[in-house]
Amino acid sequence: MTERELFDAYNKDVYRTCYYMLRNAQDAEDLCHDVFVTVFRQEWRNVEHTRAWIMRITMNHCLNLLRRNQTQREKQSQVQWLHEQTTASVKSVDTIVLEKAATAEWEKLLNQLPDKLMAVITLRYIGELSMTEIAETLKIPVGTVKSRLHKALKIMRKKLEQNHSIWLKGEKQYGTH
Template structure:
């Protein structure tokens, strides 16, 4: 199979996956281009299951792009916080103490969850990953991700109901409805 045949056979699948993962046409086109450049630089002709291999490269590349975007957003948030602080929009010491105490209580509740449930909640709400991304990362079916997330949120809701201070805020923070 030539490079042209490989591209013609799989570029639609690669682009579709990139578009699904990145949710932006231009980013998907750029990623698709980068992926085929990477593939053509490797010894791809000896690969037995070329489509599976190519899709694995595609998924990994898209996850890397998403991580870079998240890092960029985090840096932008930090700049915004620094700007707000210099503009006098800082929080009072009391607000900071309360937020830290609540964060510690959330962390305590989260760490009480079994590892499998905690991993799903952390990836979903801390890393802002979709169900499909979590499934791919943990090598489990998407349905398992959903059931673990549901069970974890149910347990957290139960624990928060015993602590009135966390209950209302916890619903927003952890996506509990």
């Protein structure tokens, strides 16, 4: 496999992961470039689990940047890429509005998670990695992956339930329900 073939095979996964972790297209592009510079400087042809290895490098780069820019995370823009993907086909206005709301709520929930939990959620649901691949990527036991995933989903579920009950109270108060 050539460097170009390796890049073509994993570029989208790396970019998508960077984008969801950083919430900024330019930072994601820059970090994606940095990841492949790092990969190509290594003996990547000798790596047994190439995808997991590249995703581990990607996640490490993302977490390092997040640590350096901790205060900027809340200020970063919404997920444009996901919006463009979901509205690519012709949809009703109602569907588009609902999807925008769901995307915004998902992003808000992700932003409220600690970095370790956000990393597991991102790799699992955005990167579509298996539990084993996540464990290899983050260099943690599979049990830790499962517990972090469980904890993150529990936190997100609780926040969703709180938001839903606030919304229902508002509807009852204004007689719109």
